[in-house]
Amino acid sequence: MKHKIEKNTVQETLVIPLYSRKLCTELYPNLFQDETAVRLIDQIDYDFSEVEKNSHSLMQRFGSLEVAMRQYDLAFEVRDYLKDHPNAAVVNLGCGLDGTGRSCDNGSCKIYNLDLPDVIAVRNELLPAGEREENIPCNLNDTEWFSQIDASGGAVFFASGVFYYFLTEQVKALVQKMADAFPGGVLVFDAANRTAVKMIAKTWLKSAKIRDVGAYFAVSDAPKEIGAWDSRLQVSSRGYMLGYNDLKDPSVSRFFRFLARVGDGVMKMQIVRIKFVGR
Template sequence: MYHIEKNTVQETLIIPLYGRKVCSEHFPDLFKDPEAERICGMLDYDFAEKGKKMESAAGLFGALEVAQRQYDLAWEVKDYLKKNPDAAVVNLGCGLDDTFRRCDNGKCRGYNIDMSDVIAVRNELLPENDRERNLAFDLNDETWMDEIDCSNGAVLFASGVFYYFKTEDVKALFQKMAKRFPGAVLVFDSCNRRGAKMMTKTWLKEAGISDVGAFFSLEDKDEIRNWSGDFADVSAKSYMRGYRDIYKDVSLFHRLMIKFCDGFVKMQIIKITFK
């Protein structure tokens, strides 16, 4: 059993993981996640408190969001690999996410990047294999880009990551990636300022972020279109309905929440194609 300490970075890693497990149990026809179930079973951690919160209607919607986001990003990775089967699959701020393994076609290469304390946990629970590397880097330190073999293309993705970054840092990172990875695709989730403010009351608060104004949010995809002359295209899809519409498969409360996410807080999956 792997011990998870309360009120540490380790605990923040297992929240989305546990969300995927809960979703797998409550919506098995929509999401089946044996890996999340396997890893949660390896952990020495009292899930009772988190479980109680996640079993509520609102908590279950949070679990649905986490699972749907992974589905969306995996869809984009698989789509890119259809034309670029030997590409690099780069998980930015990977945590304990196993998207590369879900999308692995037997030819591509996986790179999971996160802070050293996170990678230490990952190495215990999701160790590297022949074509997959766990890399300990701060994403703002561009030297991580030297580790990526993009000679056969690259698809880069980030799940719930950029909310923690200042807008100027996101802009600088995107510009550098566009220069370093021509022909690559970057995919990530975003919400508007209103959504980011709501997050400050929950998990951004736990990360010590109170002044949301400086941090990354997006009202419209066109805000970032002119960030770099190396962007060939910027597109957006609904987070909850854009890749697989689950609207008819969930309860009335969850349908209302989906409408809220689409209309009020503009939860989207953004895709940038580099020239």
């Protein structure tokens, strides 16, 4: 039986990024593959007609390319960390129905998927935890979840499209607490500058009743701005559209490559990597 998801519910917010990952897989098969998304879309009872109609627009397709590159980049960073820490904890912060942890599984790491309780309830139905995997219901800002992560073999944390919804002070506090709890660990996530965050905000401002966009997390020069938060943070960043892949694939038009340059350059769309080091 298919899992029914109603319109205008928190659970609906899981469907749109999932559909984007399915669309990415179809449009850019050489760049991105998410068989989990393709399979899950078939298991969900939801009216996709509006999303499917929008999927033919140029900007929606570029948006799908953005999603593809973001997941590609984060998976690259996770696999890179696992090369030197094969038994590490791989922690997906704000996981939704994303299967990146599993796609990076090396056979010995431990996978943790964290999100709000009602999201994890859906995940447990559609993506029940496998071997060496745990789905943890929590609020990321309530750091009690730290105690559930076995970081004895190291830890790599990643967040996809999550911190745009956090106040800058919340991100700073979380990062500093993680530096305390997980020395030697790494956190990777996507970020953008204030201009880009204002554009992103237009899609959720009304529903979230947010007025002061300026308080929400945005960054232009990550090493300088985030590095200043704490001496234990070793910060680097790379453009997330072209920083890991030159996009010289036949499936990507010249126009989209131009937009990718604008995204990385003007909007400072980037993957931020923070290593937690000792003082």
